[in-house]
Amino acid sequence: MKLRGGFRFWLWLIRLIGVIVPRRLRADWRQEWEAELNHRELLLADWERLDWRNKFNLLWRSTSAFWDALWMQTYRWEDAMIQDLRFGARMLLKQPGFSLIAVLTLALGIGANTTIFSAIESVILHPFSFANQDRLLMIYQRKMDAGINREGVAPASLRDWREQSQTFEQFVSFNAGSFDLTGTDQPERVGAYRVSAGFFDALGVEPLMGRTFQPDEDSVGRERVLVLKHSLWERRYGSDPNILGQSIELNGNAHTVIGVMPRDFNFPYSGGELWVPFVLTTQLALDRESRSFRVLGLLKPGVSRAQGEAEIHSLSLREQQQYPATNGGVDAFAVGLNEDYTRDSRQYMSFTLGAVLFVLLIACANVANLLLARGSTRQKELAVRMAVGATRWRVMRQLLTESLLLALLGGVLGLLFSVWGITALANGMPQGFTQFIPGWERLGINAWALGFTMSVSLLTGVLCGLLPAWQATKPDLNATLKQGGTGAGRSARNRWRNSLVVAEAALSLVLLVSSGLMIRSFANLLNADFGYNLDNAVATRFILPEARYRHSEQIVNFYQELAQRVAASPGVEVVGAVDSLSMLTGWPTNHFQIVGQPSEPGSAQPGAGVLVATPGYFAAIGTPLRAGRLFTDQDDANAPRVVLVNEAFAHRYFAGGSAIGQQLTFEGGPLNEIVGIVANTMSNDWDDSAKPGVYQSFAQYPNRNMAVIARGRPNQTKQENVTQMVAALRKGLAALDPSLPFFGSATLQDFNSDRIWTQRLITVMLGLFAIMALIMATIGLFAVMSFVVAQRTHEIGIRMALGAQTRHVFGVVIKQGLGLVSVGVIIGLIGAFAVTGLLSQMLFGVTASDPITYAMVAGLLLATAFVACVVPARRATRVDPLVALRHE
Numbered sequence: 001m002k003l004r005g006g007f008r009f010w011l012w013l014i015r016l017i018g019v020i021v022p023r024r025l026r027a028d029w030r031q032e033w034e035a036e037l038n039h040r041e042l043l044l045a046d047w048e049r050l051d052w053r054n055k056f057n058l059l060w061r062s063t064s065a066f067w068d069a070l071w072m073q074t075y076r077w078e079d080a081m082i083q084d085l086r087f088g089a090r091m092l093l094k095q096p097g098f099s100l101i102a103v104l105t106l107a108l109g110i111g112a113n114t115t116i117f118s119a120i121e122s123v124i125l126h127p128f129s130f131a132n133q134d135r136l137l138m139i140y141q142r143k144m145d146a147g148i149n150r151e152g153v154a155p156a157s158l159r160d161w162r163e164q165s166q167t168f169e170q171f172v173s174f175n176a177g178s179f180d181l182t183g184t185d186q187p188e189r190v191g192a193y194r195v196s197a198g199f200f201d202a203l204g205v206e207p208l209m210g211r212t213f214q215p216d217e218d219s220v221g222r223e224r225v226l227v228l229k230h231s232l233w234e235r236r237y238g239s240d241p242n243i244l245g246q247s248i249e250l251n252g253n254a255h256t257v258i259g260v261m262p263r264d265f266n267f268p269y270s271g272g273e274l275w276v277p278f279v280l281t282t283q284l285a286l287d288r289e290s291r292s293f294r295v296l297g298l299l300k301p302g303v304s305r306a307q308g309e310a311e312i313h314s315l316s317l318r319e320q321q322q323y324p325a326t327n328g329g330v331d332a333f334a335v336g337l338n339e340d341y342t343r344d345s346r347q348y349m350s351f352t353l354g355a356v357l358f359v360l361l362i363a364c365a366n367v368a369n370l371l372l373a374r375g376s377t378r379q380k381e382l383a384v385r386m387a388v389g390a391t392r393w394r395v396m397r398q399l400l401t402e403s404l405l406l407a408l409l410g411g412v413l414g415l416l417f418s419v420w421g422i423t424a425l426a427n428g429m430p431q432g433f434t435q436f437i438p439g440w441e442r443l444g445i446n447a448w449a450l451g452f453t454m455s456v457s458l459l460t461g462v463l464c465g466l467l468p469a470w471q472a473t474k475p476d477l478n479a480t481l482k483q484g485g486t487g488a489g490r491s492a493r494n495r496w497r498n499s500l501v502v503a504e505a506a507l508s509l510v511l512l513v514s515s516g517l518m519i520r521s522f523a524n525l526l527n528a529d530f531g532y533n534l535d536n537a538v539a540t541r542f543i544l545p546e547a548r549y550r551h552s553e554q555i556v557n558f559y560q561e562l563a564q565r566v567a568a569s570p571g572v573e574v575v576g577a578v579d580s581l582s583m584l585t586g587w588p589t590n591h592f593q594i595v596g597q598p599s600e601p602g603s604a605q606p607g608a609g610v611l612v613a614t615p616g617y618f619a620a621i622g623t624p625l626r627a628g629r630l631f632t633d634q635d636d637a638n639a640p641r642v643v644l645v646n647e648a649f650a651h652r653y654f655a656g657g658s659a660i661g662q663q664l665t666f667e668g669g670p671l672n673e674i675v676g677i678v679a680n681t682m683s684n685d686w687d688d689s690a691k692p693g694v695y696q697s698f699a700q701y702p703n704r705n706m707a708v709i710a711r712g713r714p715n716q717t718k719q720e721n722v723t724q725m726v727a728a729l730r731k732g733l734a735a736l737d738p739s740l741p742f743f744g745s746a747t748l749q750d751f752n753s754d755r756i757w758t759q760r761l762i763t764v765m766l767g768l769f770a771i772m773a774l775i776m777a778t779i780g781l782f783a784v785m786s787f788v789v790a791q792r793t794h795e796i797g798i799r800m801a802l803g804a805q806t807r808h809v810f811g812v813v814i815k816q817g818l819g820l821v822s823v824g825v826i827i828g829l830i831g832a833f834a835v836t837g838l839l840s841q842m843l844f845g846v847t848a849s850d851p852i853t854y855a856m857v858a859g860l861l862l863a864t865a866f867v868a869c870v871v872p873a874r875r876a877t878r879v880d881p882l883v884a885l886r887h888e
Helices: 002-020 023-045 052-094 096-125 155-164 199-203 230-237 305-322 337-341 343-377 379-387 392-427 447-472 477-481 490-527 552-567 617-621 647-653 718-736 748-755 757-791 793-801 806-842 851-877 881-885
Strands: 136-143 148-151 168-182 188-195 225-228 247-250 253-260 274-277 294-299 331-336 537-543 572-578 589-591 607-613 625-628 642-646 663-665 672-678 693-697 705-712 745-747
Touching (some): 052 096, 052 392, 096 343, 096 392, 096 447, 096 757, 136 305, 155 168, 155 305, 168 199, 225 230, 294 305, 305 331, 337 343, 343 392, 343 490, 343 806, 490 757, 537 748, 552 572, 552 705, 552 718, 572 718, 617 705, 642 647, 647 693, 757 793, 757 806, 793 806, 806 851
Parallel strands (some): 188 274, 225 253, 607 693, 642 672
Antiparallel strands (some): 136 331, 168 188, 168 247, 168 294, 225 274, 537 705, 537 745, 589 607, 625 672, 642 693, 663 672
16 A cells, blocks of 8 residues: 555656646647556556556556656756857857956955855864864853953862763863973974873874873873874974884973874864873862863763753852852853854954955945846847747846856856965965964865855856846836837836945945954054064073973073173173063963052952063063163062062052052062062053053072063164074073074064964955955946936937036036935945944954044045046036937
């Protein structure tokens, strides 16, 4: 009986195909086909009496009938499509100028969209290729009442979660760092990651060679193993296939190579080139206040992300109750791996995608306007076709085929544009910036980008052609077929053309305002007072190995002698050092207590950025002194502890008096007297309001990891200064400790350029899109006004024959064009005010509602519209009344 039901389905499907087969095709074989179907239904009614041969024959003939009907219908559609494509191609070739402009316009819009989509696909949609990426969550802690929205995880919290969690399969931790790769003729400093033993298993990745860490290799005594990144294995060891088992010295300690990762594995994205075990000692596992671990959680199979987030929150509530002194008010939350690593990219890419969509819409409006104008010239042709029997759908299908053909040609050319754009985007950005962007190494045209281009091309063809096809196929046949009846339906088409011009102007203004705001913001960044002098200064970093520099005196002596040697070199004016370049990494935050003010417990104490600096640092960086004094060589370990504060610190905590002479302590440490106030310096977060900062004396708080800054003499060229300062740093290091690697150097200008690359990129891209939009809107307005003048030739001739002056005719055309753009400007100003609020976090020194920018952009758009209208207006003034009166 199931087989009988299947036959009924086949017969029903065959009849359905008969319905959708064109009527002319059905007429040729309908009687025979219907008789065959009726015969099969009779056989089917007597199914139980048929033997197996007749049943098989019925099955075979029914299936054959279905495929025959489907094949005939497909053949008919294919034949009609080929006919439409041939006719459409001939029509486009008849007007090569129109076709070229339309294809180029669409190519710009589609190419820009493909370029941005390729970047979004690589860095946002698919930045990782881990087997377990859908089950991976990044976990953070936060203390909202202290203004801390996101920080790492405390070691003790990580230990508790591993013991108590029911929804997570495992938790792994990782931190970025660096090692001195020694034991060879050329010591080198390489970035590295300290990771838990199960790190690679949690990600679901396998090594190219060897193995990854075993469960007990993150314990004391067994941690001297490492896994190499593919790039380091190629660059440093020449892709040696026998690298496994070899010993490599990191900071003077031997480590055994146990594995090499695949070429495309690059996680975490911090520029590291090898992985070593993260040892969680017994003492460290008890720490609940140093929230510095980056933690990744792997959900158990079948567990949802919401369940994992809920459990992390409940575990943090349990810690708040059990350990109120250290975990009071400390919450934990989980974020998807993809979402966490792409949060910065999403902020910029989403706005950029909106900008290129605006460009595509403007391109569509432009081409639709061209097609409307072209449809007006074909009114008689289309009317004749419909008068002799062509249906409206048949004519619309032909016109849509032509617009789709234009869009597909634009898509092919746009794909070529996008290849160039992606290459320029990939090669135009510094490696030091892109190495921290997940998925950037896979940026390019792939199957997703090809599919996107095809989809956008088809959608664009429909958007461009639907309205012109609809308007062109509803003429008044009687009026159109009469001599001089080309004006039938003109008013409706004019309204649509005017509406498209208004839309182009509005969209262009939104892009121009956004671009103008970013340009002003970027100019403010370049001209801002950062609190330091970027000119003529070179910085490098040294990390002294603990094995050879155990004591504070050794650390202080090394940096003091290095500063003296480098400062004595020709071309060097002053040398200083600091533990963190705030322009790149911000200010490390410490809690403090001001003596004489009400004390606060533990983490409730106020926080401020704290840097450790040498006496020469402020002259080397160019930060001026505002009050008091700077550090001197006498502020050493034997002298009373002294600190400097910035103006923001003094204004916030000593607004009613002087900060000089006040004392403060850091988390229960010794007293520190404030002896000077220095200027505010801008950190890497682009916040206009400077944050409170404190400087400690390096001789009193020595640090092995210091950035050394050398400033050159002002009477030499930049290249001479850089060459001499780098040579002096290398020579000074070689004289003090030849085994230490020279990590490389860069000017402060280079550091600043790297950190503003995002703003520069967004500014350039928005500027390009805005220029494209302005050009297309100008061309669209020019085309519309030219067509309007051609349409109104008869009217203009009558006006001039009745005595209209040339300036009056000129003013009518200009007034019409500027009127359309003015409406678009008003709508665009409203839209820009709503859209540019998304830019507020990217702006510096200018607000999203800056009236100057809005006024300048509106004036630019109106001035451009005036220029676009001048040529059609001058053409209108040159109309010969006698010729114009015979125009129609």
